[in-house]
Amino acid sequence: MGRPTMRDVAESAQVSISTVSYVLHGRRGGSDRISPETRERVEQTIAQLGYFPNRTARSLRRQRTDRICLAVPRLGVPGYDFIAHSLIEAGDTLGYTVIITITGYTGGENAIIEQMAGGLADGLVILFEEEKPLAITEALDELGNKGVAVVAISNSIRSSVIDVVHTTEGQAAREAVSYLIDRGHRRIGLIAFDSEGYRISERFRGYVDALREHDIPFDQELVRPGAASRRAAYEAAQSLLALPDRPTAVLALADVAAISAMQAARDIGLAVPDDLAVIGTGNIVEGELSIPPLTTIGVPSRSYEDVASLLLSRLNGEAAEARVHTRPWQLIVRDST
Amino acid sequence: MGRPTMRDVAESAQVSISTVSYVLHGRRGGSDRISPETRERVEQTIAQLGYFPNRTARSLRRQRTDRICLAVPRLGVPGYDFIAHSLIEAGDTLGYTVIITITGYTGGENAIIEQMAGGLADGLVILFEEEKPLAITEALDELGNKGVAVVAISNSIRSSVIDVVHTTEGQAAREAVSYLIDRGHRRIGLIAFDSEGYRISERFRGYVDALREHDIPFDQELVRPGAASRRAAYEAAQSLLALPDRPTAVLALADVAAISAMQAARDIGLAVPDDLAVIGTGNIVEGELSIPPLTTIGVPSRSYEDVASLLLSRLNGEAAEARVHTRPWQLIVRDST
């Protein structure tokens, strides 16, 4: 009960506290001037007592926590695992521990921002799924001004203080639809998100823009909510395919929705891609394993090392200006088109 | 740049540091003896400076972090979101912040345990997906002895120090198979996990036991790996259904696998549940939305408040002995059987 401190180690090993510290970290200048015997004795004592340096005290003294925080709206999204992975990988070499917090509960982003202001971690990667009020951006800027390394992943944030990661998903959606049109499709369904103004999402705009560019009239009938869940997507696809003049292609604004749409097609005897071409969004792993493998838009590589190095370079003080990093989305053609 | 400290606030508001502290926390005994004017002045200064108490310093002083850590092997599992949610919910009322760490990378559990020993958080809920070496259990015990509140979610851990959460999933699997047998099924397929000794998993044993109890011979042909992914499960089901004497029922050791199995059946013209009864494992949300809704084994409620209160009661010092908490799994009958 009660963790041992450096003092306990020092007493037990019959040395001073600073000697213990030197054994742990070496001394500035490389040549750690501790005699082998002393070192040996101290190390044994440490092992024997099960001593671990108190990170809190160390943080207070060093004015850094050696922690990185990843803030996501929720767990359960396979893609977030890749972000965490890249962060852990990159941070590990520099002695950072990655912790994750959830913004979807708790009081949301503000709670995390307060925690960060109070010293939860040295750096923050915060990911947004939706557009957020300006106040959040300002709070993030304030964090940045206080010396916290901040990277925000969001297409709706601009900042002159923190780093922001954008995607080109709107343009990718446009490309996807253009691709379908080029292959002769004229009636192209869209399975969109139901809530939160899907009408104004970039992806939706990409769909509309592509149609306009090719002088194909926008048909409200062809747009259905349902991208948020497999079942809703299945039903959306069903209703799309039950249309008198049914679409020959579908863009789903989520890969799982696209997979459900393929299923719906199959269940009424339509072949993918021959009777119905399907494109998803996000490039999730499941899309590679689906039957048939799913054409999708997204970032081909699932690594987030670019984001991680953005954060780490800022932590290293190598970044002066606020930066904007773009993760270019592409059309990834597989067998569903 | 550089966060303001209490000292900055005190100077700026022309009071002593302790006064600032009292304004923030009140004073012991409830009656905070700070004059309204002073309080007002201090609060304004705090707001103006954008001051947030340095949690690191506070932690060092109070000898507690007010943090709870949830350690899971990976993100991307929807079920883990429920654990986090319950923890956040319960912790929030007591002023705890929940952080999540990943044990699947980093050097695994040991890294987290070290972090905890160094004061990452006051309490730890650690979840295991696989059986782990004894050393891990011992390290967790040691943590517990150092005064950290530890709850381990694992069927393979016993401890006389920390709290452990068990499930009755083996028995539930037995029930599920018995249920199928009672409904007349004799050839019951199993989609199991491929790696990590699926043969010895509790779920697998439940399957075997149920067969034996009903004097049905175990048939190796009916057991296939594939529970780990949708596609593998689809193929496992396909091969099961291609058997000359094909099974009339299938137990899949994961819900997603069960859903893929239903799909496979449908794709070759078999109806679920009439031609093939399917039971999954885990009670994921998707199972309620699948077509048909999936019969499964699992905990009917998706809340983990029981686990959360286990941890919190220990944090409150209300728990003396090591406890074993059981989350009883049940057969949840829906329409796939």
Place this chain on the structure above:
DNA sequence: CTGTTAGCGCCTTCAA
């Protein structure tokens, strides 16, 4: 009602 003060555990400069 407000201020002074002694640490929490660790790191690091300076002295021995």
Place this chain on the structure above:
DNA sequence: TTGAAGGCGCTAACAG
């Protein structure tokens, strides 16, 4: 090669 001492920012017992 080792030790002594101050202080990171905050809390809380004790004075005033």
